[in-house]
Amino acid sequence: MSIAAAIGDTLQEEHQPNEPKRKGKWVPYLLMLPGMLWLAIFFVVPIVSLFLTSLQTPVPGGQVGEFQQTFNFANYWDTLSDSTYYIPLFRSFVYSGIATLLALAIGYPLAYAIAFKSGKFRNLLLVLVIAPFFVSFILRTIAWRQILADEGPVVAVLRSVGLVGETAGVYPSAVAVIAGITYNFLPFMTLPIYASLERVDPRLIEASGDLYAKPFTGFRKVTWPLSMPGVVAGTLLTFIPAAGDYVNAALLGRPSNTMIGNRIEYTFLSVNDYPTAAVLSFILMACILTMVLVYIRRVGTEDLV
Amino acid sequence: MSQATAAPKAPLTHRLRTWVGDNALRIYAVIAFVYLLLPVAYTFAFSFNDAGRTNIVWNSFTWDNWLNPCGAPEVCPSVVNSLVVGLIVTVVSTILGTLIAFSLVRYRFRGRSTTNLLIFLPMATPEVVLGSSLLALFLNLFVPLGFTTVVLAHIMFCISFVVVTVKARLASLDPRLEQAAMDLYASEREAFRRITLPLVAPGIAAAGLLAFSLSFDDFIITNFNSGQFTTFPKFVYVSATRGIPPQANVIASAMFFIALAIVLISQFAGRRRKEV
Known part of the structure; x- marks a missing residue:
C-alpha cells in the first residue's frame, strides 16, 4: 500500500472511525465466495428442490417412492384439507407458542437475576445456563421421561399434594411435551435477554427511582423497553425451532400429541410420500416466515443479525 | 447470598417474609437452575x-x-462417527464462516444486505425444513445418503453460526489498533497477522467450539440425510424405543465434563490475561 493511500485511509478513518475500509472492490466477494457458494448450493437450491418435489405426482404404475416432476398445485389443497395434517400443524403452533411464553416467564427473571444480582458469580452462572447443551439433547429429553414417569419425583410430589390423581400421570401427555420443549429451548431465550439486560446502565434504573417511580413502574418504563431486542431475539430463537421440533413430541407425548415435525418425518422417511412431506415442510416454512415478519414488524426491530 | 436485612428484633415470620421478599428473584433463579440442570444430573x-x-x-x-464404555454394541462406533463428522465440519465451516465475517465487517460492497439475509435465513428455518429440503435435493439428484451427505448438511447450518460469532468479535475490535500498527510501519499483512488475528482468535475459537457442538448434537437434519449412517444422537434416538444402554449416558456425561472444563479453563485464562 502506498503512503499516499495510507494517509488517505487514515484521514477517512478520522472522520468515520467505524467505517470499514474501501480497498480492492473484488476482495470481499472473493473472501465470501466459498461460504456463500456453499449456502447457495446446500440451502437455496434444496429449498427450490423441496418446492419442486411438493408439486410431483406418483409415476403411474410405479413403485412406492417413485415420483415424476409435474406441477400439480392441487397437492397443496389435498394436503391442507386433510385433518391428519392440518391438526398437527395447528397443534405445533399452539405447543410452541405456549412453550415460548413459558420460556419467557422463566428465562426473563433468570436473565435479570444473572445480570443484576449475581455479583462475582455472573460468569459461572452463564456457564450453567449453557451447560445443558453439553449433554446430548436427546438424552436430556429421555431424562425428562424418567423424571416425569409415574415412578418419578414429579408425579410423587403432585400426588402428595393431590394435584394429580392416584392413577393419572404426567408422561406421556401434552403437558410433558410442552415442558420438554420449554426446557430444551430455555437457554436460547435466556442468553439474548441477558445480553441486552447487561447493556442496560443501572444508573438509568436508579434515576427512575430518584424520579419517584415505583420499582415496578421503573421496570416497565425503563428496563423492559431497553431489553426488548433481547426479548425479540429470544422469542424467535425459541419459537422457530420449537415449531419444527418433533423429538419432544415423539419421546414425551402420545400419538395424539404429534406435531407437524413428526408428520413430516413419518411421511418422508417411513411412508416415502415425498410430495406430501414436501408440501408440509413448505407450508411450515411459509407459516413461520410470515409469523416472524409480522412479529418483527409489530415490535419494530430491524437488525437481528 | 443470604443476608437478612430486617431488624434483628422483628418476629421470625416477619423476618422470613422480608428475606423472601428481598431474595425472591434469587430464589426464582435457583429454581430455574434446578429445572435446567435436573436432566443433566x-x-x-x-x-x-x-x-x-x-x-x-x-x-x-x-x-x-464407566470402566467399559464400549460394552454395549453400536455405542462407540456411533460416537467415532460423530467425532469424525464434527471435526471435518468444524474445520470447514469455521474457515468459510470466518472469511464471510471478515468481508462483512471490513468492507462495504454491493449485495451486503442480501448476504446478511442469506446468512440469517438458515438460522430462521426450522431444522425439519432444512433436513427435508436437503433430502429432497439428494433424492431428486439420486445422491446416495450417508457420511458425505451428513457432512455437507452440517457444514451448511454451521456456517451461519460461525459468521455471527466471529462477526460480533470483529465488530467490537477497535480499528484504530490496526491503524496504529500501520502507523508504526507494519505492513498491512503484518498488522493483520500480529494485531487483528490474535485479537479475533478467541472469537474464531468460540465459533469453532460452537460449530463442533452443533454438529455433534444434531439429530433432526442428520436423521433426514444419513441413510444407514449412524451418529451418536441418532443411535440414542433409535434405541429409545427398545432401551438406551447406560454406556450412552457415560459418553454423554464424559462429553459434558470435557466441554465444561474447556469453557471454565478458557474463562479462567481470559480473566488472567485481563480484558482483551
Whole structure:
C-alpha cells in the first residue's frame, strides 16, 4: 500500500472511525465466495428442490417412492384439507407458542437475576445456563421421561399434594411435551435477554427511582423497553425451532400429541410420500416466515443479525 | 447470598417474609437452575446404573459402565462417527464462516444486505425444513445418503453460526489498533497477522467450539440425510424405543465434563490475561 493511500485511509478513518475500509472492490466477494457458494448450493437450491418435489405426482404404475416432476398445485389443497395434517400443524403452533411464553416467564427473571444480582458469580452462572447443551439433547429429553414417569419425583410430589390423581400421570401427555420443549429451548431465550439486560446502565434504573417511580413502574418504563431486542431475539430463537421440533413430541407425548415435525418425518422417511412431506415442510416454512415478519414488524426491530 | 436485612428484633415470620421478599428473584433463579440442570444430573446419575439393556428405572450402583464404555454394541462406533463428522465440519465451516465475517465487517460492497439475509435465513428455518429440503435435493439428484451427505448438511447450518460469532468479535475490535500498527510501519499483512488475528482468535475459537457442538448434537437434519449412517444422537434416538444402554449416558456425561472444563479453563485464562 502506498503512503499516499495510507494517509488517505487514515484521514477517512478520522472522520468515520467505524467505517470499514474501501480497498480492492473484488476482495470481499472473493473472501465470501466459498461460504456463500456453499449456502447457495446446500440451502437455496434444496429449498427450490423441496418446492419442486411438493408439486410431483406418483409415476403411474410405479413403485412406492417413485415420483415424476409435474406441477400439480392441487397437492397443496389435498394436503391442507386433510385433518391428519392440518391438526398437527395447528397443534405445533399452539405447543410452541405456549412453550415460548413459558420460556419467557422463566428465562426473563433468570436473565435479570444473572445480570443484576449475581455479583462475582455472573460468569459461572452463564456457564450453567449453557451447560445443558453439553449433554446430548436427546438424552436430556429421555431424562425428562424418567423424571416425569409415574415412578418419578414429579408425579410423587403432585400426588402428595393431590394435584394429580392416584392413577393419572404426567408422561406421556401434552403437558410433558410442552415442558420438554420449554426446557430444551430455555437457554436460547435466556442468553439474548441477558445480553441486552447487561447493556442496560443501572444508573438509568436508579434515576427512575430518584424520579419517584415505583420499582415496578421503573421496570416497565425503563428496563423492559431497553431489553426488548433481547426479548425479540429470544422469542424467535425459541419459537422457530420449537415449531419444527418433533423429538419432544415423539419421546414425551402420545400419538395424539404429534406435531407437524413428526408428520413430516413419518411421511418422508417411513411412508416415502415425498410430495406430501414436501408440501408440509413448505407450508411450515411459509407459516413461520410470515409469523416472524409480522412479529418483527409489530415490535419494530430491524437488525437481528 | 443470604443476608437478612430486617431488624434483628422483628418476629421470625416477619423476618422470613422480608428475606423472601428481598431474595425472591434469587430464589426464582435457583429454581430455574434446578429445572435446567435436573436432566443433566439424571443423565449423569443413570450412567452409574447397573441396568443392563434398558436404563429406565434405578437398579443399583456400578462402575462397570464407566470402566467399559464400549460394552454395549453400536455405542462407540456411533460416537467415532460423530467425532469424525464434527471435526471435518468444524474445520470447514469455521474457515468459510470466518472469511464471510471478515468481508462483512471490513468492507462495504454491493449485495451486503442480501448476504446478511442469506446468512440469517438458515438460522430462521426450522431444522425439519432444512433436513427435508436437503433430502429432497439428494433424492431428486439420486445422491446416495450417508457420511458425505451428513457432512455437507452440517457444514451448511454451521456456517451461519460461525459468521455471527466471529462477526460480533470483529465488530467490537477497535480499528484504530490496526491503524496504529500501520502507523508504526507494519505492513498491512503484518498488522493483520500480529494485531487483528490474535485479537479475533478467541472469537474464531468460540465459533469453532460452537460449530463442533452443533454438529455433534444434531439429530433432526442428520436423521433426514444419513441413510444407514449412524451418529451418536441418532443411535440414542433409535434405541429409545427398545432401551438406551447406560454406556450412552457415560459418553454423554464424559462429553459434558470435557466441554465444561474447556469453557471454565478458557474463562479462567481470559480473566488472567485481563480484558482483551
